[in-house]
Amino acid sequence: MAIELPALPYDRTALEPHISGDTVDQHHGRHQRGHVDRLNAMAAGTAFAGLELEEIVRKAQGAMAEHAAQAWSTAFYWSCLKPAAAGGGGEPEGALADALAVAFGDVAGFRAQFTATALRGFGAGWIWLLRRDDGRLAIAATPHTVTPLTGSDTPLLACCLWEHAYFLDYRDNREKYLDAFWQLVNWEFAASRLG
Missing domain, CATH: 1.10.287.990 (Fe,Mn superoxide dismutase (SOD) domain)
Incomplete structure (x- = not known):
């Protein structure tokens, strides 16, 4: 059976004005x-x-x-x-917020480290919030097509760092794109994968 392109979970313009x-x-x-x-x-x-x-x-x-x-x-x-109109962005709650606080000091500390790691990388790739086998949370940047699925970590959250994810909206300003990403984060999805 062929792999199908999954439909978007929202309308193509629903992420505006952050992602066009x-x-x-x-x-x-x-x-x-x-x-x-x-x-x-x-x-x-x-x-x-x-x-x-x-x-x-x-x-x-x-x-x-x-x-x-x-x-x-x-x-x-x-x-x-x-x-954002459906509740994207904002702050995580419950077990996810607690786990982020343990791993990164607080949610602001997590955001700062996630963003800094994304900005440090050069070229295309991904930035991930992962749950390690022992339950600890970690941030990882992967180049090009590398994904945590090939290891033992469970991905909770990802941000695409390929240029096509942001060039039309932000040109080469990855930092502005990351600012927009935080306005759209689906914390409920990340929390559902915490396990």
Whole structure:
């Protein structure tokens, strides 16, 4: 069974004014769709053709692994965002807020470290909030198509650092894009993965 491009969990313009409908169209409709289409073409007629996307990410190598990882990571990213009008942004609550406080001093400390790590990186990639096997929270930046799915960490939150995620809206100003990201974070989604 072919991997399908998942529908966005909101309307293409629902993230405005922080992320434009044009950026969403390019990111979802062009880049993510391209990864899904190339993955399906590569997997057709192989043992990977019947696997779920996460399994392909974990088992494939080379270009197939890269397209699978980008397709999965981008779908995950859309779940990490929630329109501001629907409650995106703000502050986490409950167990997630407590875990962030233990790991980073407080939510502001987490945001500062997450943003600093994202700004330190050069080029395309991802920034993640992860739950380690022992329950501790950690931040990791991964280059290009590298995803935590291939290890033992559980991703809770991701921000795409590929240029197509922000260039139309913010040009090369990654810091402004990250400011916008914090206005849209879906804390409920992250909390649901805390375990």
